[in-house]
Amino acid sequence: MELTHFGEQGRARMVDVTDKEVTSRTAIAQTTVTMSPDTLTRIKAGTIGKGDVLAVAQVAGIMAAKKTWDWIPMCHPLPLTGINLTFRDNGVNELYIEGVVKTTGKTGVEMEALTAVSAAALTVYDMCKALQKDMVIGPTQLMSKTGGKSGDYQASVNPRVD
Template sequence: MELTHFNEQGRARMVDISDKEVTSREATAHTTVSMDSSTLTRIKEGKIGKGDVLAVAQVAGIMAAKKTSEWIPMCHPLPLTGINIVFSDNGLDELYIEGTVKTKGKTGVEMEALTAVSATALTVYDMCKALQKDMVIGPTQLLAKSGGKNGDYQRPTTP
C-alpha cells in the first residue's frame, strides 16, 4: 500500500480527501490498564478520593475523541456522530476499556477511537496514581473499522 502523507518533496502533508465519498464510518479500539487488585476494587466501589474514576475517565475519552485532530498533526477534524466508551474487567487486576466512534464523512475514525481509549486510560492512571504508580497501560489496539474505500477490518484475535 502506498503511503499518502508525503508531498512531491517527501515532506509531510495532510492527505487531500476532497474527492472521496461521504460514507458511514465506525472504528472500535481497546486498551487495558493493569493494576493491583486492591486498586481495581476501589475503582469499582467508588472509593477513590478524586471521585468517580470511570465516570471522569469516560468523559475524558469522549472529549479526546472530539479533539483528535488537535493531538495528531495529520488527522482531519471530523464531525463525530457517536462516541461510546465501555468498561469491563477480569475481576482481578485488569481494567478493559473499549471505545467506538462513528461519523459520516470522507475519512475514517480509527485515530479517534484509539485516542479515546488512550485518554480514558491516562485519566484512570491520573486519578489513581496516588494509590499506585506502577499501573501499566496497554496494549492499545484497533479492534475493527468499517466504511471507506479500503473496506472493513476486523482484528484477527480479540484481547
C-alpha cells in the same frame, strides 16, 4: 502500499480527501489498564479520593476523541456522530476500555477511537496514581473499522479476556 501522508518532496502532508465519497464509518478500539487487585476493587467501589474514576475517564475519552485533530498532526477535523466508551474488568487486576466512534464523512475514525481509549486509560492512571504508580497501560489496538475506500477491518487477535 503507498504512504499517502507524504507529498512530492517527501515531506509530511495532510491527505486531500476532497474527492472521496461520504460514507458511514465506525471504529472500535480497546486498551487495558493493569493494576493491583486493591486498586481495581477501589475503582469499582467508588472509593478513590478524586471521585468516580470511570465517569471521569469516560468524559475524558469522549473529549479526546472530539479533539483528536488537535493531538495528531495529520488528522482531519471530523464531525463525530457518536462516541461511546465502556468499561469491564477481569475481576482481578485488569480494566478493559472499549471505545466506539462513528461519523458520516470522507475519512475514517480509527485515530479518534484509539485516542478516546488512550485518554480514558491515562485518566484512570491520573486518578489512581496516588494509590498505585506502577499501573501499566496497554496493549492498545484498533479492533475493527467499517466504511471507506479500504473497506472493513477486523483485528485477527483479541487480547482481551472474555
